[in-house]
Amino acid sequence: MSHPTVPAELPDQLWEAVADGDEHTAVDIVHRALADGADEETLLLEVIAPVQRRIGTEWAADRISVAQEHAATAINERVVGFLAHARPEGERRAPDRGRVTVSCIDGEWHAFPARLVTEVLRLRGWRVDYLGAQTPTAHLIAHLHCTNPDAVLLSGSIPTHLPTAHSAITACQAIGVPVLAGGRAFGPDGRRARALGADEWAADARGAAAVLEAGLAQPCPTAIRQATDDLPHLDDQEYTMVAQSRPQLVKQTLVDLEDRFPAVRGYGDAQRERTVEDIAHIVDFLATALYLDEPDVFTAFLTWTADILEARHVPARSLTAGLDILAVQLRDFPRTVRLLHAGTAALRDHPVPGIRA
CATH class of the missing domain: 3.40.50.280 (Cobalamin-binding domain)
Structure with missing residues (x-):
């Protein structure tokens, strides 16, 4: 199925409107494109979808805030809603x-x-x-x-x-x-x-x-x-044990981080909450990698997180310390320890300042 092309600058125009919080202009851009001969599917997949991906990229790079990311997504969703009802009932x-x-x-x-x-x-x-x-x-x-x-x-x-x-x-x-x-x-x-x-x-x-x-x-x-x-590898119960131990793992890892990095003890409530969330995400992705028996699930998350932390001027080396602490707590689970070691190696090889030895 072929679809009419759209002007190359259209995604950038829509992005500017969405990023500026200008819903009316965003809808007008798509409305004009329809009037100029673009079809709804092309606009959905070759204009709106790339803008949504860009929203995620800009947030990850710390160039827009969480609130701006939510606002931009909400406008993009309303643009989709406009397209869904753009044609009169008799033409659908x-x-x-x-x-x-x-x-x-x-x-x-x-x-x-x-x-x-x-x-x-x-x-x-x-x-x-x-x-x-x-x-x-x-x-x-x-x-x-x-x-x-x-x-x-x-x-x-x-x-x-x-x-x-x-x-x-x-x-x-x-x-x-x-x-x-x-x-x-x-x-x-x-x-x-x-x-x-x-x-x-x-x-x-x-x-x-x-x-x-x-x-x-x-x-x-x-x-x-x-x-x-x-998934026959689940017979070893390592996924179940890690998933069920999540609260204890997160709590003990935070305590051990405070011992290893005294500055952590001085964190305010907001910093402490974010640290707990980061540890919890590490445990969640570790458990998922165990479930699938797929190291890439874990290592890809870690390297992505390292980039996020560095973009926010947070030393990414703290990730490797967290992995070391978890490896000690989970030393009796061989598949889990292998995943943690794979994560450490991925971070060591990842080209992010603060990670390389």
């Missing part, structure tokens, strides 16, 4: 392909990618039930029982939600509904989606549309699989 394509459900993993707040997929599928003639952010699996399954869709499209951006995604995938398949997974959490090549038993994976909205148009086989309803059926 009636749903003639089938019915699907688009949902985020329980706990996943990043709903923008799922919304883009939803609007692209509607443009292509699908009836879409869009459930939005962090849909509890039990509510998702209840919805599927009521609607009997052709497929579920499950979206996730943060890898730490993948164990929950695994449960949702098996629950959907247990009632005979195939699952198409997508989003950054599942990796750039879909290997995580396949490891978790998803029926298909798509890299983007057009890929998802192509998979649906080709057709998804309906799974035979069966008893819900156990996690170890797909």
Whole structure:
């Protein structure tokens, strides 16, 4: 399917309006592009989506604040809403392909990618039930029982939600509904989606549309699989032990950091809270890497965090100290210790000031 091109400067123009908090100008830019012959799908995927990625990049580089990032995302979402209703009812394509459900993993707040997929599928003639952010699996399954869709499209951006995604995938398949997974959490090549038993994976909205148009086989309803059926390494219980020990690990790591870096003892409440959050994220990504038996989940998070910290003028070397402390606490878990050592090596080799020995 070919689509009209848009002026190369259009994403920059939209970014300027969004970053400035100017919703009216943002909508006007898209409205004019429609009047000039651009179609909705092109605007969604080649203008609005790049602007959303830029919002994340600017936040990571500490060039916009969390509040600005939220405000920009909210405006971008309203631009999508405008596009969804830009055509009068009589000019919209009636749903003639089938019915699907688009949902985020329980706990996943990043709903923008799922919304883009939803609007692209509607443009292509699908009836879409869009459930939005962090849909509890039990509510998702209840919805599927009521609607009997052709497929579920499950979206996730943060890898730490993948164990929950695994449960949702098996629950959907247990009632005979195939699952198409997508989003950054599942990796750039879909290997995580396949490891978790998803029926298909798509890299983007057009890929998802192509998979649906080709057709998804309906799974035979069966008893819900156990996690170890797909991921036999979970038999060692290391994931379970680390996940269940999270509060104690975070607390003890903070205490040990205070001993190793006396300056930490003088942190104010806000600094202390952020430190606790950082440690908790490290433990969460460590647990997820154990679940998938995939070191890249952990090392990619660490190097990304190092960049974030340095952009905010926080010495990234504190990450390696945290990993050392966790390795001592978890010394009886060989797979966990290997992951922690891999994280330390990744940080050592990462070209960020303050990390190299």
